[in-house]
Amino acid sequence: MSSSENIQTCIQREIAELTESISGMMSSFRKLQRPLAESREKVPQATTQLDKISQQTEAVTTRMLDVVEQMTQREEEVIRGIEQIRTTAGDGSTEEIEHLAQGLIVKATDNLNAAYQIMESLQFQDITAQQMDHAASLLEEVEIKLHGILTTLGSPEDPNARMVPQVPRKTRAYDPHADFVDRKTDQKDIDSIFAKKGH
Amino acid sequence: MAELKILAVDDSPTMRRIIINTLKRAGFNNVIEASDGKDALAKMKIERPNFVITDWNMPEMDGLTFITTIRAMEEYKQLPVLMVTTRSVQEDIVAAMKAGVNNYIVKPFTPDTLKAKIDQMVGK
Numbered sequence: 001m002s003s004s005e006n007i008q009t010c011i012q013r014e015i016a017e018l019t020e021s022i023s024g025m026m027s028s029f030r031k032l033q034r035p036l037a038e039s040r041e042k043v044p045q046a047t048t049q050l051d052k053i054s055q056q057t058e059a060v061t062t063r064m065l066d067v068v069e070q071m072t073q074r075e076e077e078v079i080r081g082i083e084q085i086r087t088t089a090g091d092g093s094t095e096e097i098e099h100l101a102q103g104l105i106v107k108a109t110d111n112l113n114a115a116y117q118i119m120e121s122l123q124f125q126d127i128t129a130q131q132m133d134h135a136a137s138l139l140e141e142v143e144i145k146l147h148g149i150l151t152t153l154g155s156p157e158d159p160n161a162r163m164v165p166q167v168p169r170k171t172r173a174y175d176p177h178a179d180f181v182d183r184k185t186d187q188k189d190i191d192s193i194f195a196k197k198g199h
Numbered sequence: 200m201a202e203l204k205i206l207a208v209d210d211s212p213t214m215r216r217i218i219i220n221t222l223k224r225a226g227f228n229n230v231i232e233a234s235d236g237k238d239a240l241a242k243m244k245i246e247r248p249n250f251v252i253t254d255w256n257m258p259e260m261d262g263l264t265f266i267t268t269i270r271a272m273e274e275y276k277q278l279p280v281l282m283v284t285t286r287s288v289q290e291d292i293v294a295a296m297k298a299g300v301n302n303y304i305v306k307p308f309t310p311d312t313l314k315a316k317i318d319q320m321v322g323k
Binding site: 052058061062065069072116119120121122123124126127129130140171172173174175177178179180181182185187193194197 | 211255285287288295305312
């Protein structure tokens with residue numbers, strides 16, 4: 001065999017090995033499709049669960065607000081009723097009635113304040129809903145990336161692996177830093193900013 | 200000042216209810232509500248509020264866009280606007296101020312804070 005024939009044979013062998021290597025790599029990439037498709041399929045399930053949490057905490061919060069509003073209304077009626085008793089008892093009313101009425105007013109006022117404190121705490125629902133929207137949004141970004149990878153890989157080698165269609169997405173408006181406890185800036189510092197601007 | 204007619208804007212029905220109840224406790228009984236900036240603009244044409252409390256993060260039209268929009272209208276240039284939001288990053292606060300917000304409360308808020316801010320803004 002001449003040297004040029006040797007070189008040609010070598011090149012042909014190298015090309016054949018390279019082709020086999022690339023074919024092997026493509027086969028490996030195609031094997032990734034099924035687990036990627038399964039992962040992508042799980043994302044809408046996760047976002048659905050997060051949305052369900054938001055909806056259910058809102059439903060419970062609404063029920064709690066119903067009860068709190070009824071409580072505050074009753075307490076206001078109690079306070080008005082007691083004030084009326086005190087007034088109609090008139091002069092000569094015993095100290096005892098006065099004392100009892102005052103005690104009841106204090107209790108009713110305490111209940112009223114407690115009901116409003118519960119209402120104040122229910123703001124958690126808005127904040128946790130934003131946190132869940134943030135988590136769902138991150139998952140949806142992962143889903144988009146997985147969809148891109150699957151599209152690039154092309155037709156699946158495994159005929160059972162199916163392309164999951166894109167689902168319509170909920171419009172999400174949230175603060176990525178929403179937190180019930182921690183704030184980036186305290187209210188007093190915010191007040192200072194506005195005070196400096198003459199508000 | 201005339202009795203306050205307050206427009207409360209928030210996409211969370213829970214928050215709107217809490218704000219309305221808190222306002223009523225503070226003696227502000229004339230309150231209307233909207234679910235986002237776009238709904239608020241529509242309600243303003245009909246209800247003509249003289250005070251606005253608005254959230255920031257809302258679908259359709261967020262609070263900052265809503266404020267920028269109304270400040271561009273002659274009739275709303277002086278309308279008192281209080282922002283009540285979870286956003287507490289300093290850059291956001293400054294952006295809100297530049298957009299025309301008159302005061303700013305970070306959620307969760309206390310009833311005393313809300314009343315104090317409103318009283319401060321109406322000159323009490």
